[in-house]
Amino acid sequence: MYDIELSCIEFIDKLSSKSPTPGGGGAAAMAGALSAALSAMVGNLTIGKKKYADVEDEIKRLTELVKEYQSELLDLVGKDAEVFEPLSKAYGLPKDTNEEKAYKDEVMEKCLYDACMVPINIMEVCCKVISLVGIFAEKGSVLAVSDAACSASLAKSALQCASLNVWINTKSMKNIEKAAQINEHAEKMLAEYCSIAEEVYNKVTAKLKNK
Amino acid sequence: MYDIELSCIEFIDKLSSKSPTPGGGGAAAMAGALSAALSAMVGNLTIGKKKYADVEDEIKRLTELVKEYQSELLDLVGKDAEVFEPLSKAYGLPKDTNEEKAYKDEVMEKCLYDACMVPINIMEVCCKVISLVGIFAEKGSVLAVSDAACSASLAKSALQCASLNVWINTKSMKNIEKAAQINEHAEKMLAEYCSIAEEVYNKVTAKLKNK
Numbered sequence: 001m002y003d004i005e006l007s008c009i010e011f012i013d014k015l016s017s018k019s020p021t022p023g024g025g026g027a028a029a030m031a032g033a034l035s036a037a038l039s040a041m042v043g044n045l046t047i048g049k050k051k052y053a054d055v056e057d058e059i060k061r062l063t064e065l066v067k068e069y070q071s072e073l074l075d076l077v078g079k080d081a082e083v084f085e086p087l088s089k090a091y092g093l094p095k096d097t098n099e100e101k102a103y104k105d106e107v108m109e110k111c112l113y114d115a116c117m118v119p120i121n122i123m124e125v126c127c128k129v130i131s132l133v134g135i136f137a138e139k140g141s142v143l144a145v146s147d148a149a150c151s152a153s154l155a156k157s158a159l160q161c162a163s164l165n166v167w168i169n170t171k172s173m174k175n176i177e178k179a180a181q182i183n184e185h186a187e188k189m190l191a192e193y194c195s196i197a198e199e200v201y202n203k204v205t206a207k208l209k210n211k
Numbered sequence: 212m213y214d215i216e217l218s219c220i221e222f223i224d225k226l227s228s229k230s231p232t233p234g235g236g237g238a239a240a241m242a243g244a245l246s247a248a249l250s251a252m253v254g255n256l257t258i259g260k261k262k263y264a265d266v267e268d269e270i271k272r273l274t275e276l277v278k279e280y281q282s283e284l285l286d287l288v289g290k291d292a293e294v295f296e297p298l299s300k301a302y303g304l305p306k307d308t309n310e311e312k313a314y315k316d317e318v319m320e321k322c323l324y325d326a327c328m329v330p331i332n333i334m335e336v337c338c339k340v341i342s343l344v345g346i347f348a349e350k351g352s353v354l355a356v357s358d359a360a361c362s363a364s365l366a367k368s369a370l371q372c373a374s375l376n377v378w379i380n381t382k383s384m385k386n387i388e389k390a391a392q393i394n395e396h397a398e399k400m401l402a403e404y405c406s407i408a409e410e411v412y413n414k415v416t417a418k419l420k421n422k
Contacts, residue, residue, distance in 0.1 A: 008214070031368070034238045034241060041229065070223060160361075208375065209378055
């Protein structure tokens with residue numbers, strides 16, 4: 001049974017335990033899925049309303065898109081678990097002889113790379129959500145504007161959580177050049193998209209607090 | 212059936228729909244529960260390890276505490292739904308006659324107040340999580356330090372998401388003094404605890420990126 005098929009109570013409980021998965025990467029993907037779902041909710045509360053007939057087609061298209069991201073992020077909860085299990089086993093390999101050490105190094109390097117690429121993928125999808133959330137906040141139903149801002153805040157946090165799972169794995173990689181390339185890609189996403197998400201959050205907060 | 216008894220896939224799917232609940236408040240509480248669970252996980256990966264015998268008692272105590280917050284936050288997903296349903300019905304009350312208008316105003320005011328106090332409660336519990344997360348990051352297993360930072364980032368986002376659900380409801384309250392009091396309480400929590408959570412996140416990030 002996949003973790004996302006667990007009830008929310010069971011998922012949260014398994015997350016809190018020392019069971020190897022879900023971990024921070026799975027939580028990042030789940031936070032991303034919450035964010036995508038909130039943007040989709042704003043879309044669904046806008047579609048079919050006379051007041052928003054002018055933007056209906058655009059919102060319909062973007063809602064479909066963000067629902068795809070939601071489903072990709074849910075899949076990434078499972079993918080993160082898939083790549084973490086072999087990594088956690090590789091940590092336990094013996095390294096008493098030179099042969100064992102060489103074999104362990106090789107397996108570890110492969111597992112670390114895989115364990116980086118899933119959070120990189122989570123980050124990529126979160127960036128796509130962030131690129132839409134401002135449109136939901138601006139053109140979507142004003143009754144759900146706080147939900148669009150929640151979506152922005154959660155997408156930023158999901159991006160941050162996924163990046164932590166990149167750093168902790170690239171840190172142990174022996175191929176320093178490859179690790180640096182992956183880090184740079186993650187850094188770029190953080191630098192560009194965190195500020196977009198913050199801007200949406202700040203704009204909506206200012207609007208709501210200005211009676 | 213409560214929303215948190217749904218599978219994660221079903222919860223996310225219901226969140227994305229135009230069904231009145233779960234909404235932004237429920238998502239805030241869920242993000243808070245993810246955060247609390249990640250802190251508890253760091254605790255559970257620390258307890259029983261020889262290397263951390265010195266902090267075992269403290270970490271045990273804090274892990275039990277944060278598991279309580281986790282369960283409170285899961286309960287708050289349901290409480291947010293409970294207070295939102297009557298509010299969404301109150302919005303639909305007729306206001307054609309003066310009597311109807313007065314009755315609607317009265318019901319709305321009560322419902323808005325209740326719909327503010329649940330996110331205020333979510334914020335309070337998130338602040339408690341944030342007050343512990345730095346200890347998990349500092350004294351917990353170094354293998355799980357990225358998870359402590361994820362917990363910090365998610366707790367901050369949960370705090371922000373809950374605050375948005377305070378502003379959107381106090382905005383419509385007629386009792387301006389009461390609304391201002393609630394806003395002030397929320398503002399104080401944001402001002403104090405967001406920066407604590409950021410500090411934990413930044414410290415861990417710097418540590419992980421400094422090979």
